[in-house]
Amino acid sequence: MYTEKVMDHFMNPRNVGEIDNASGVGQVGNAKCGDIMKIYLDVKDGIIEDVKFKTFGCGSAIASSSVATEMIKGKTLEEALKLTNRQVVSALDGLPAPKIHCSVLAEQAIKSAILDYAQKNGLQFDELKDFNPDEDHHDHGHDHE
Amino acid sequence: MNKRIYLDYAATTPVKEEVFQAMKPYFTEAFGNPSSVYSYGREGKQAIDTARKQVAKAIGSKTDEIFFTGGGSEADNWAIKGIAYANKNKGKHIITSNIEHHAVLHTCEYLEKEGFKVTYLEVDEYGQIRIEDLKKAITDETILITIMFANNEVGTIQHIKEIGEIAREHKIYFHTDAVQALGNVKIDVNELNIDLLSVSAHKVYGPKGVGALYVRKGIKLFSFIHGGAQERRRRAGTENVAGIVGFGKAAEMATENLEEHVSKIKKLRDKLIDGINERIKYVRLNGHPTDRLPGNVNFVFEFIEGESLLLSLDLIGVAGSSGSACTSGSLDPSHVLMALGLPHEIAHGSLRLTIGDFTTEEDIDYVLENLPKIVDRLRMMSPLYEEVLKGGQK
Numbered sequence: 001m002y003t004e005k006v007m008d009h010f011m012n013p014r015n016v017g018e019i020d021n022a023s024g025v026g027q028v029g030n031a032k033c034g035d036i037m038k039i040y041l042d043v044k045d046g047i048i049e050d051v052k053f054k055t056f057g058c059g060s061a062i063a064s065s066s067v068a069t070e071m072i073k074g075k076t077l078e079e080a081l082k083l084t085n086r087q088v089v090s091a092l093d094g095l096p097a098p099k100i101h102c103s104v105l106a107e108q109a110i111k112s113a114i115l116d117y118a119q120k121n122g123l124q125f126d127e128l129k130d131f132n133p134d135e136d137h138h139d140h141g142h143d144h145e
Numbered sequence: 146m147n148k149r150i151y152l153d154y155a156a157t158t159p160v161k162e163e164v165f166q167a168m169k170p171y172f173t174e175a176f177g178n179p180s181s182v183y184s185y186g187r188e189g190k191q192a193i194d195t196a197r198k199q200v201a202k203a204i205g206s207k208t209d210e211i212f213f214t215g216g217g218s219e220a221d222n223w224a225i226k227g228i229a230y231a232n233k234n235k236g237k238h239i240i241t242s243n244i245e246h247h248a249v250l251h252t253c254e255y256l257e258k259e260g261f262k263v264t265y266l267e268v269d270e271y272g273q274i275r276i277e278d279l280k281k282a283i284t285d286e287t288i289l290i291t292i293m294f295a296n297n298e299v300g301t302i303q304h305i306k307e308i309g310e311i312a313r314e315h316k317i318y319f320h321t322d323a324v325q326a327l328g329n330v331k332i333d334v335n336e337l338n339i340d341l342l343s344v345s346a347h348k349v350y351g352p353k354g355v356g357a358l359y360v361r362k363g364i365k366l367f368s369f370i371h372g373g374a375q376e377r378r379r380r381a382g383t384e385n386v387a388g389i390v391g392f393g394k395a396a397e398m399a400t401e402n403l404e405e406h407v408s409k410i411k412k413l414r415d416k417l418i419d420g421i422n423e424r425i426k427y428v429r430l431n432g433h434p435t436d437r438l439p440g441n442v443n444f445v446f447e448f449i450e451g452e453s454l455l456l457s458l459d460l461i462g463v464a465g466s467s468g469s470a471c472t473s474g475s476l477d478p479s480h481v482l483m484a485l486g487l488p489h490e491i492a493h494g495s496l497r498l499t500i501g502d503f504t505t506e507e508d509i510d511y512v513l514e515n516l517p518k519i520v521d522r523l524r525m526m527s528p529l530y531e532e533v534l535k536g537g538q539k
Contacts, residue, residue, distance in 0.1 A: 002456075010456060016526050031490030031529060034450055034470050034478070038528040054528040058452035058471035062526060099471075 002059060003093040009063035014070050017052040024120065026112025028133055029105050035061045037109035039069070043117055046076050053109070060092075060099040061106075067091045068106035077114055081127040083107060108133070148462035150508045154348075154440055154501030155297050155325060156466060160391065161350040161502075167394040168352065171387035179384050180373065189386040196393025200357050203396040204323075204342060205333035212358050212376045213389050217324040217345030218248035220358040221291075223369065223380070224320040224341040225252045228289045229261055230367035232318075236286035242266045242274050244301075244481045245293050249322055253291075262286070268484055271433040272301030279311060289318045294326035294342075298468055298481040298497060299432030300441025302330060309338025318364065324348055324356075328399030329407065329438050334359055341366075344396070346388065350502065351395030355388035406502065410439040413500050413509050417442050420513040425520050427533075431485060431495065440500035443468075445487065448530040449523040451478075451495050457519040458496075463512060468495040490529075 002010070019040040027038040035057035042050035051073050053065040068088050072080040085103035089095050095103060112133035118125055151159075160168075171192060177185025179193055193213070201208045214220045229239065241253050243265040253263045264282040266274045274292060290312045295302045305321060312319035320341035323332060328349040334342055341364070346355040360366055360379075372381030399406075421428055427447040446454060451469030458465055468479030470493060477483060478492035487495075498512070524530040 007456075007460075010453070011460060013526065018531065027528065031493070032488075034489070034493040036528050038531075054526055054531055056448065056527040056529050057450050058469070059456045061450075061471075062453060 001096055005093045006063040009066040010059040013062055013066040015052050019052050024113040024117025026109050026116050028108045028112050035105055037065050037105050039109045039113040041113045048072050048075055048080055060095050061102040063092055064088050064102040064106040080110055081125055150463045152498040153464050153466050155499035157347045158350045158501055160352055164351055164391045164394045168387040168391040171390050179386055192390045193384055196389045199393035199397040203400040204359055205335055206359050210359050210362055212380055214356045214358055216354055216356040217343050220343035220356045221248040221322050222252050223358055225291055227366035228318050229256050231365040232288040236288045237261045238284055238286035240264045240282050240290045242268055242292055243484045244268050244272055244296055246297055246322055249291055270486055272296055272299050272485055276307055283315050287317050291320040294321045294323040295438050297325045298479055299443045300438035301433040302436045306337045313338050346392035346395055349395045349399040352388045352391040355385055355392045407439045410500050413504055414440055414442055417509050424517045442498045444496055445491050446494045446520055448527045450493050453523050454496050461515050465496055465498045469493045
């Protein structure tokens with residue numbers, strides 16, 4: 001059911017952990033739905049120098065968080081905001097249809113952490129204009145691909 | 146992955162060698178259609194008769210009260226719809242519980258669309274219906290009570306005899322889905338006041354796709370597979386001879402040394418339950434602590450999600466199952482765990498390990514050695530556990 005890449009990221013997740021005094025922290029999902037993703041960012045001069053995650057969820061949720069953190073590490077905030085769930089799915093060589101929501105959560109968790117950073121630093125990003133981190137992003141039925 | 150430990154016997158069981166050997170000739174040598182008059186056919190017919198006797202003996206019924214089906218789900222469908230349609234002039238009310246197998250629940254939901262009224266009894270925290278609730282639910286319109294013998298997820302066994310007595314007292318038919326119970330609990334349909342009972346071969350080391358419905362003599366049942374005169378005109382279709390033979394043999398083997406089997410399985414189950422309780426924090430056993438199937442272990446592991454647990458176990462060669470929503474692709478965890486009153490967030494972290502005849506003490510030791518490490522690893526990734534470590538929650 002899962003690709004080798006999903007299994008690799010599930011078994012050997014990259015960037016698991018927390019960052020003390022993180023520049024931005026974002027969390028999406030809820031325990032009721034069975035998925036929570038929390039992203040910690042360490043931002044210097046607009047660049048994501050370090051990123052860590054914690055995830056409560058299924059194999060694809062953990063793999064999506066892991067690969068997404070890899071994809072934004074060392075990138076500018078603007079570049080990180082352009083990360084889409086479609087790219088996350090592609091980087092994992094695909095996810096089963098009912099698991100696409102996990103990639104959506106990864107995209108939203110990153111946005112949520114950047115929003116936190118932006119709010120703390122009085123910044124504004126066009127990509128975050130309509131973003132509401134408290135919105136329910138957990139819809140197993142939908143497909144953002 | 147060198148090790149392969151199967152701990153999902155509630156899902157299905159391997160066909161035992163003796164069962165397979167009993168079936169083999171009916172694929173190749175004695176392959177005749179049992180409805181045919183020549184010797185090829187007669188061999189098949191005789192084999193079915195023998196299997197019918199074996200299944201009847203396993204549940205304490207008469208031979209001609211056993212009807213072979215295409216599995217447990219078909220047996221459930223037939224029992225419920227069969228009673229409903231045959232008795233709709235007497236009343237259109239059915240009583241069941243909210244932790245039944247989908248073969249029962251979805252059949253009841255279908256009948257609701259057909260104008261029947263169904264009462265879904267709630268269960269207590271252990272998964273047992275309350276007898277008082279059952280008594281209160283009975284009306285003049287009630288024609289059928291269908292309550293499962295033992296639950297497939299949490300292993301809870303119902304007070305079947307008492308339910309049967311109440312049904313009989315009120316002249317209501319009593320059907321029980323005994324798919325999980327056969328081979329794990331002593332079943333005697335007369336002693337337990339059961340009118341209809343569903344069983345399935347592949348849960349007792351027989352083949353998949355074969356089941357049986359016990360129908361107490363004299364009960365009118367609507368038939369819904371029409372065609373030939375097989376199964377005494379009540380269930381048409383050429384018989385799955387080899388499968389039926391396998392079921393007969395499996396049922397016989399599953400019940401002839403029942404006490405010995407149950408005692409061995411129970412010992413392993415209790416070792417696994419005690420071991421998990423001792424080694425892992427923030428866990429809880431689902432289902433009844435004592436009125437439970439001898440091979441059923443069902444826990445919730447707080448702060449982690451069931452599918453991650455299953456995948457991790459699979460990677461070390463252990464096969465189990467979970468009631469987590471993520472294994473089904475739906476939003477809600479299993480209806481059984483929810484009916485037990487578990488909150489969503491807890492129910493997502495469930496793990497069911499079911500023990501069977503081929504489970505060894507070494508298998509249990511292996512799980513007990515590795516499961517705590519897996520749980521630790523997943524918890525260290527969990528933002529919910531992070532709150533616990535920081536003292537925010539527990």
